Amino acid sequence: MDLEQIRREYLLGGLRRDHLNDNPFIQFKSWLEQAVASGIPDPTALVLATVDADGQPDQRIVLLKHLDDQGFVFYTNYNSKKARDIISNPKVSLHFPWHMMERQVRVNGTASRLSAAESLKYFVSRPRDSQIAAWASQQSQRISSRQFLLEQFQRMKEKFADGKVPLPDFWGGYRVVPHRFEFWQGGGSRLHDRFEYVSTSTGDWDIGRLAP
Secondary structure (H helix, E strand, O other), rough: HHHHHHHOOOOOOOOOHHHHOOOHHHHHHHHHHHHHHHHOOOEEEEEEEEEEOOOEEEEEEEOOEEEEOOEEEEEEOOOOOOHHHHHHOOOEEEEEEHHHHOEEEEEEEEEEEOOOOHHHHHHHHOOOHHHHHHHHOOOOOOOOOOOOOOOOHHHHHHHHOEEEEEOOOEEEEEEEEEEEEEEOOOOHHOOOOOEEEEEEOOEEEEEEEEOO
């Protein structure tokens, strides 16, 4: 396989400053709505990048579950690798790879835990088996086999068979408050369009075009 010969042109459309909203949250919501409407798989999937206490970056895919003017929300096990990384360094990066639309969005910000009340509100909306799975999985820990995981899941199903599944004290949400956005639209001849929004001390956003 000759990887050097795998290429294509990006010709779906350009991006100009007058196409963009002055508010990056409004601009992101517009692109997200278009991604959902387009029918692309998993439009809310994002790559979450963290850095651990030793300076080692790590990445994984999570799902965006809420967005407002305060930031981006996802949920996880608080004992997971990503959560441990955030404890040592709350600065994170989010990447939304909407390849089929020849678009991507990058977000830099700071992550902090949601309140238990906020996490509970989302937890009770999850399918029951997903609630049970949160109890069954010791996320990021080594286990002996998949059979062990399935047995843990069955034990939790039996434990909570007669009532509601409570919110685990080791599970909940994070909100990422951004200080930088980048909106990327593919362009012909690798002349892609890139615009960044950087937060200022006055609470506004400084917007500028970046070279591809």
